[in-house]
Amino acid sequence: MSRIEKEQDIVLLVDDSPESLGFLTAALEDAGVTVLVARSGDMALNIVERVIPDVVLMDAVMPGLDGFETCRRMKALATLAHVPVIFMTGLTETEHIVHALESGGVDYLSKPINVDELRARIRVHLANARRAQSARIALDAAGRHLVAFAAYGTVLWSTPQANRLLERSGMDARVQAEMSANFAAWHLLEGAQAQPGDAFSLGGNGATGLQFSYLGMVGGDEYLFRLSRMQAEGQEDALRQQFGLTQRESEVLLWIARGKSNRDIGDILGLSPRTVNKHLEQVYTKLGVENRASAAIKAIQAMQAPFEL
Numbered sequence: 001m002s003r004i005e006k007e008q009d010i011v012l013l014v015d016d017s018p019e020s021l022g023f024l025t026a027a028l029e030d031a032g033v034t035v036l037v038a039r040s041g042d043m044a045l046n047i048v049e050r051v052i053p054d055v056v057l058m059d060a061v062m063p064g065l066d067g068f069e070t071c072r073r074m075k076a077l078a079t080l081a082h083v084p085v086i087f088m089t090g091l092t093e094t095e096h097i098v099h100a101l102e103s104g105g106v107d108y109l110s111k112p113i114n115v116d117e118l119r120a121r122i123r124v125h126l127a128n129a130r131r132a133q134s135a136r137i138a139l140d141a142a143g144r145h146l147v148a149f150a151a152y153g154t155v156l157w158s159t160p161q162a163n164r165l166l167e168r169s170g171m172d173a174r175v176q177a178e179m180s181a182n183f184a185a186w187h188l189l190e191g192a193q194a195q196p197g198d199a200f201s202l203g204g205n206g207a208t209g210l211q212f213s214y215l216g217m218v219g220g221d222e223y224l225f226r227l228s229r230m231q232a233e234g235q236e237d238a239l240r241q242q243f244g245l246t247q248r249e250s251e252v253l254l255w256i257a258r259g260k261s262n263r264d265i266g267d268i269l270g271l272s273p274r275t276v277n278k279h280l281e282q283v284y285t286k287l288g289v290e291n292r293a294s295a296a297i298k299a300i301q302a303m304q305a306p307f308e309l
Helices: 018-030 041-048 067-075 094-102 115-141 160-168 173-193 235-243 247-257 262-269 273-287 292-307
Strands: 010-014 034-038 055-059 085-089 107-110 146-149 155-158 199-202 210-218 222-229
Touching (some): 010 041, 018 115, 055 115, 067 094, 085 094, 094 107, 107 115, 146 173, 173 222, 222 292, 235 247, 235 273, 235 292, 247 273, 247 292, 273 292
Parallel strands (some): 010 055, 055 085
């Protein structure tokens, strides 16, 4: 009998039926994983306060706190945001499937459960979750200030560097609501046609001067942004002094850091794209880099340096 992933994998099984719990627990333990059992949504929430499972199998229909609401509450916890939740239920109407996915589930299995199919789906979702988590860990280690939004405005995840920048800017419940509202407004106006480099800002008391620059879609349903301080007056001077640039070179580098193309920079500065490219070649030489991405990273690091921990 094949293993699912690794022997230390933990599956949280949430079902109010003793028969289902017994059957599924035996099948999963035979596949080489550790099984935690909860007979209610409240019990499941108590368990995840102490132990973070690798995957959750959730019965949709339970007395008291049903599976949909239990999943929503789990997904509201940062520690569980990456944990896949697979629903199990006898409900097969489209609206129930949609409800399960909207609640934060990644998959849906109809009862009676086919054990081989269940193992296969767990294996796939564990692998996907690990790849996503590994990518986020890599981004964290690289010191990136990144924030991912869902289409409806909720922050799905953010790197520790972005969290620190938000905290230093006075992040509280009101500012968080403003951030989600500003993203929602951006999404309504530009989301469908958004291009990398498009941005929205976060203003208000205590959080003035934060900019969210769009990087692209992740996984088809996450809007990824780079978080930075708003470009303040005098930053061209800071770049010019740090890297030994001319005034025009520092202006070009600043707009490169903002994600603009050569054509866009030419329109902004009144230059031809060819002239912009000539300035950019000099910037590369002075910064000791070979491409615009590396130049942008160096510029962003230089501009954010005063705000780092």
